[in-house]
Amino acid sequence: xxxxxxxxxxxxxxxxxxxxxxxxxxxxxxxxxxxxxxxxxxxxxxxxxxxxxxxxxxxxxxxxxxxxxxxxxxxxxxxxxxxxxxxxxxxxxxxxxxxxxxxxxxxxxxxxxxxxxxxxxxxxxxxxxxxxxxxxxxxxxxxxxxxxxxxxxxxxxxxxxxxxxxxxxxxxxxxxxxxxxxxxxxxxxxxxxxxxxxxxxxxxxxxxxxxxxxxxxxxxxxxxxxxxxxxxxxxxxxxxxxxxxxxxxxxxxxxxxxxxxxxxxxxxxxxxxxxxxxxxxxxxxxxxxxxxxxxxxxxxxxxxxxxxxxxxxxxxxxxxxxxxxxxxxxxxxxxxxxxxxxxxxxxxxxxxxxxxxxxxxxxxxxxxxxxxxxxxxxxxxxxxxxxxxxxxxxxxxxxxxxxxxxxxxxxxxxxxxxxxxxxxxxxxxxxxxxxxxxxxxxxxxxxxxxxxxxxxxxxxxxxxxxxxxxxxxxxxxxxxxxxxxxxxxxxxxxxxxxxxxxxxxxxxxxxxxxxxxxxxxxxxxxxxxxxxxxxxxxxxxxxxxxxxxxxxxxxxxxxxxxxxxxxxxxxxxxxxxxxxxxxxxxxxxxxxxxxxxxxxxxxxxxxxxxxxxxxxxxxxxxxxxxxxxxxxxxxxxxxxxxxxxxxxxxxxxxxxxxxxxxxxxxxxxxxxxxxxxxxxxxxxxxxxxxxxxxxxxxxxxxxxxxxxxxxxxxxxxxxxxxxxxxxxxxxxxxxxxxxxxxxxxxxxxxxxxxxxxxxxx
Amino acid sequence: xxxxxxxxxxxxxxxxxxxxxxxxxxxxxxxxxxxxxxxxxxxxxxxxxxxxxxxxxxxxxxxxxxxxxxxxxxxxxxxxxxxxxxxxxxxxxxxxxxxxxxxxxxxxxxxxxxxxxxxxxxxxxxxxxxxxxxxxxxxxxxxxxxxxxxxxxxxxxxxxxxxxxxxx
Numbered sequence: 001x002x003x004x005x006x007x008x009x010x011x012x013x014x015x016x017x018x019x020x021x022x023x024x025x026x027x028x029x030x031x032x033x034x035x036x037x038x039x040x041x042x043x044x045x046x047x048x049x050x051x052x053x054x055x056x057x058x059x060x061x062x063x064x065x066x067x068x069x070x071x072x073x074x075x076x077x078x079x080x081x082x083x084x085x086x087x088x089x090x091x092x093x094x095x096x097x098x099x100x101x102x103x104x105x106x107x108x109x110x111x112x113x114x115x116x117x118x119x120x121x122x123x124x125x126x127x128x129x130x131x132x133x134x135x136x137x138x139x140x141x142x143x144x145x146x147x148x149x150x151x152x153x154x155x156x157x158x159x160x161x162x163x164x165x166x167x168x169x170x171x172x173x174x175x176x177x178x179x180x181x182x183x184x185x186x187x188x189x190x191x192x193x194x195x196x197x198x199x200x201x202x203x204x205x206x207x208x209x210x211x212x213x214x215x216x217x218x219x220x221x222x223x224x225x226x227x228x229x230x231x232x233x234x235x236x237x238x239x240x241x242x243x244x245x246x247x248x249x250x251x252x253x254x255x256x257x258x259x260x261x262x263x264x265x266x267x268x269x270x271x272x273x274x275x276x277x278x279x280x281x282x283x284x285x286x287x288x289x290x291x292x293x294x295x296x297x298x299x300x301x302x303x304x305x306x307x308x309x310x311x312x313x314x315x316x317x318x319x320x321x322x323x324x325x326x327x328x329x330x331x332x333x334x335x336x337x338x339x340x341x342x343x344x345x346x347x348x349x350x351x352x353x354x355x356x357x358x359x360x361x362x363x364x365x366x367x368x369x370x371x372x373x374x375x376x377x378x379x380x381x382x383x384x385x386x387x388x389x390x391x392x393x394x395x396x397x398x399x400x401x402x403x404x405x406x407x408x409x410x411x412x413x414x415x416x417x418x419x420x421x422x423x424x425x426x427x428x429x430x431x432x433x434x435x436x437x438x439x440x441x442x443x444x445x446x447x448x449x450x451x452x453x454x455x456x457x458x459x460x461x462x463x464x465x466x467x468x469x470x471x472x473x474x475x476x477x478x479x480x481x482x483x484x485x486x487x488x489x490x491x492x493x494x495x496x497x498x499x500x501x502x503x504x505x506x507x508x509x510x511x512x513x514x515x516x517x518x519x520x521x522x523x524x525x526x527x528x529x530x531x532x533x534x535x536x537x538x539x540x541x542x543x544x545x546x547x548x549x550x551x552x553x554x555x556x557x558x559x560x561x562x563x564x565x566x567x568x569x570x571x572x573x574x575x576x577x578x579x580x581x582x583x584x585x586x587x588x589x590x591x592x593x594x595x596x597x598x599x600x601x602x603x604x605x606x607x608x609x610x611x612x613x614x615x616x617x618x619x620x621x622x623x624x625x626x627x628x629x630x631x632x633x634x635x636x637x638x639x640x641x642x643x644x645x646x647x648x649x650x651x652x653x654x655x656x657x658x659x660x661x662x663x664x665x666x667x668x669x670x671x672x673x674x675x676x677x678x679x680x681x682x683x684x685x686x687x688x689x690x691x692x693x694x695x696x697x698x699x700x701x702x703x704x705x706x707x708x709x710x711x712x713x714x715x716x717x718x719x720x721x722x723x724x725x726x727x728x729x730x731x732x733x734x735x736x737x738x739x740x741x742x743x744x745x746x747x748x749x750x751x752x753x754x755x756x757x758x759x760x761x
Numbered sequence: 762x763x764x765x766x767x768x769x770x771x772x773x774x775x776x777x778x779x780x781x782x783x784x785x786x787x788x789x790x791x792x793x794x795x796x797x798x799x800x801x802x803x804x805x806x807x808x809x810x811x812x813x814x815x816x817x818x819x820x821x822x823x824x825x826x827x828x829x830x831x832x833x834x835x836x837x838x839x840x841x842x843x844x845x846x847x848x849x850x851x852x853x854x855x856x857x858x859x860x861x862x863x864x865x866x867x868x869x870x871x872x873x874x875x876x877x878x879x880x881x882x883x884x885x886x887x888x889x890x891x892x893x894x895x896x897x898x899x900x901x902x903x904x905x906x907x908x909x910x911x912x913x914x915x916x917x918x919x920x921x922x923x924x925x926x927x928x929x
Contacts, residue, residue, distance in 0.1 A: 036850050036851065036853070037850065037853070039858070040849075040850035040855075041842065041846075041850065042858075043855060043858030043861055044833075044842065044846040044847075044849050044850060044855070044858075044861060044865065045793065045833065045834070045836075045837060045842070045846065046791075046792070046793020046794065046832070046833035046834050046861075046862040047793065047834075048858050049792065050792070050795075050859065052796070053786070053792035055790060140776065140779075140787070141783060141787065142776055142778040142779060142783070146778075211909075212909055213857070213859075213909055214795070214797040214803060214805055214857070214859045214860045214907060214908070214909050215795070215797065215857065215859040216796070216797065216798075261857070261858065262857060263795070263857045263858070263859030264856075264857045264859060264909050264910055266909070292796070294799060295797070295798040295799060295800055295802075492856075492857050493855070493856025493857030493858065493910050494856065495856070657853050658853065660853075661853045661856055661910070661911070661912060661915065662856075664911050664912075664913075664914060665856060665910045665911030665912065666911070667911065668911035668913060669909070669911060692798065692800050692802055693797070693798045693800065693802035693803045693907060694798075694800060694801075694802035698907055698909055699911075699913075700904040700905075700907060701899070701900040701901075701903045701904045701906070701908075701913050701916070701917065702900045702901050702904045703904075704900070704911075704913040704914065706896075706914055707914055
């Protein structure tokens with residue numbers, strides 16, 4: 001009998017996607033402890049090496065020249081002065097760039113990662129304001145920057161689609177929304193809405209956002225004959241390799257990408273045009289090239305979160321149940337990318353309503369391809385939905401938490417599937433008690449402290465559980481009793497290396513200091529992307545498979561002379577640096593002993609994340625309740641967030657320290673979304689107007705209160721280790737929690753982000 | 762013409778356009794000091810010059826002839842982490858680690874400013890000889906150092922832990 005044929009009861013050691021519970025989900029070992037980050041000492045010493053910091057012999061530096069029109073073609077291009085400037089090695093334009101195929105766009109193929117399918121510097125055409133038109137390579141960065149300023153370009157402009165409002169009018173349904181239908185209807189929601197005794201019907205707007213990772217995108221690249229070496233900042237190593245191989249028509253195996261440390265990603269760090277341009281320039285120059293984007297370049301050549309216009313309409317009965325839930329709207333997109341900003345996803349799964357209608361449209365704009373940014377869709381979708389829920393609670397005269405209790409569904413409202421684990425109401429109850437929600441005045445504008453109006457708001461956080469199939473990991477156990485975990489996973493600060501050191505330590509019955517975690521290199525077993533909060537579930541599943549294979553091999557090596565003789569994998573457990581019989585303390589042999597008798601220095605095994613069939617059987621999501629207190633100045637409209645609490649239900653928490661940091665980080669990015677952040681797009685010419693960290697306002701220390709984080713820590717029986725993803729959910733619901741608090745403080749309902757003080761005056 | 766970097770004399774660059782940051786990163790290969798914006802907006806490039814914090818991306822290297830520069834690589838003594846570095850680990854005052862060197866150098870310069878009695882926008886008693894480092898004082902004084910991972914709480918806790926008692 002193979003493992004796959006066994007029933008869950010028979011495979012007590014084994015988590016399976018749609019069956020058995022992971023035995024580690026409830027066990028206490030290294031998992032669940034607050035191990036400090038294992039890369040901490042390196043990072044505080046400044047010794048963690050990032051992509052723009054890798055030295056190379058004869059390294060040359062690149063600078064970009066970018067277009068200043070949104071659509072049309074280059075009319076004249078004069079590079080003579082740049083080429084004659086001191087230190088210049090190369091000026092690459094569409095005239096001399098090597099032939100490159102358009103990148104394969106992400107999600108058109110499981111391995112594709114391209115942000116856009118536009119050809120890169122292959123002809124004179126211009127597709128957005130800020131598109132690279134020349135790459136200047138010089139001996140130093142100063143020489144490259146100066147020479148880039150000498151490139152003279154004129155353009156032949158063509159009419160461009162730049163107005164979101166006009167593009168909405170001719171919008172379209174995307175083929176799919178991340179594999180889901182663009183429209184879902186259960187019943188006749190518009191009729192139910194018209195007939196409902198209580199109705200709200202509102203439009204909410206959210207602007208463009210920039211990820212604004214503090215590390216600007218950078219690559220250091222060189223060719224070794226026909227082989228390519230790339231030092232990159234990426235959250236999708238093997239997908240980037242696949243995409244580059246396609247663009248240059250080369251064998252993937254001849255590309256090696258290193259990315260051990262990434263200075264923040266948040267969705268932005270995949271293959272963009274600068275990858276291909278730097279690789280091409282290194283080929284033409286015949287020497288290593290570093291292309292580190294300027295901060296302005298980051299805004300112009302790397303896309304961010306797109307703008308949305310959303311309608312939420314709710315029809316409710318007197319008893320606080322919903323007759324109709326409608327969430328429709330449009331996101332700006334381009335004709336050459338695939339990121340429809342799935343803002344209707346929360347409404348598909350959160351609340352019970354007799355009828356539901358969701359519809360996503362996209363409006364084509366001539367702009368840099370928008371892309372995935374922390375909780376794409378859910379971040380801005382929860383702003384609209386959770387503000388509307390708050391508005392309806394007010395209409396019904398219900399406490400907003402009580403209203404949500406009355407619309408809590410028993411099964412997934414649109415798919416009908418059972419929830420794998422849903423503790424949203426517990427998250428609300430726990431959060432309400434800790435935050436002091438009972439002290440909230442129901443009537444808006446009722447609490448004043450001097451010149452400050454004080455209010456509280458709450459909103460639901462939600463993000464889907466994703467686990468990617470195919471991610472591989474290798475675990476090697478040495479005679480010295482140490483394990484090496486090797487996987488091309490990514491460490492952007494989420495704590496991946498730390499947490500999976502803990503996980504493998506527990507899987508193998510080792511202390512954490514006997515586990516080495518190798519990551520960030522395509523020479524390691526191929527892995528899926530760090531996206532969709534999927535990396536931990538994917539890695540945990542793959543590591544579980546690898547462990548089982550390793551245990552089988554160890555039992556085989558142990559042979560008949562071992563106390564373990566005759567036992568199967570299901571009958572043993574890893575403990576105390578060896579294997580033991582589950583039912584007997586005496587039957588035990590250490591790894592060192594097994595390997596020693598077998599005359600082996602080490603033994604290794606690989607495992608792969610299987611198909612995520614759990615999500616076909618169950619509705620799997622993480623949840624949370626975001627509580628916010630704001631103080632709004634009665635005269636100036638200045639808004640300060642004075643208190644914030646996030647109460648999360650994400651299954652088992654593997655490391656409370658690093659998990660709390662992920663939640664806090666999401667919440668703080670959510671405070672920016674709520675109050676300060678907007679990438680300003682000039683609809684006259686498609687130019688981004690605030691391409692700097694001085695004018696794009698991320699929250700600073702003074703904007704961030706102490707943020708309280710609690711979690712249910714209830715394992716999800718359908719997820720490996722009982723753990724669902726935690727990276728993205730923190731930002732969801734924050735915009736609405738702040739807006740709802742501002743309404744509670746002032747009586748003013750702001751439906752357009754960011755909530756800046758001018759909107760309150 | 763030389764400047765002193767972490768106790769070592771260093772030749773100044775011939776090209777006067779070279780910023781102190783690029784001297785450190787590209788010529789001395791001291792890449793602990795980070796480039797986040799090159800516009801003076803993010804603080805990732807903060808270093809100490811004769812004990813005072815500056816943003817090295819807006820400083821021309823040649824301006825610093827004869828001065829002593831301390832970067833993140835110069836904080837640990839005899840291999841032992843500076844107490845503030847250890848506190849950043851203990852309080853999880855970072856995630857990706859890219860803004861961290863700037864936060865560390867800035868915090869040390871900031872604590873010295875408060876000790877010297879330099880007031881901030883939130884200081885109540887402008888006449889005091891020395892400003893106690895409260896959470897609000899730290900937040901205000903550290904607001905020029907951006908962190909996008911959202912480690913702000915841990916950073917403030919670490920600074921309180923390591924510097925509020927006088928620091929080093």
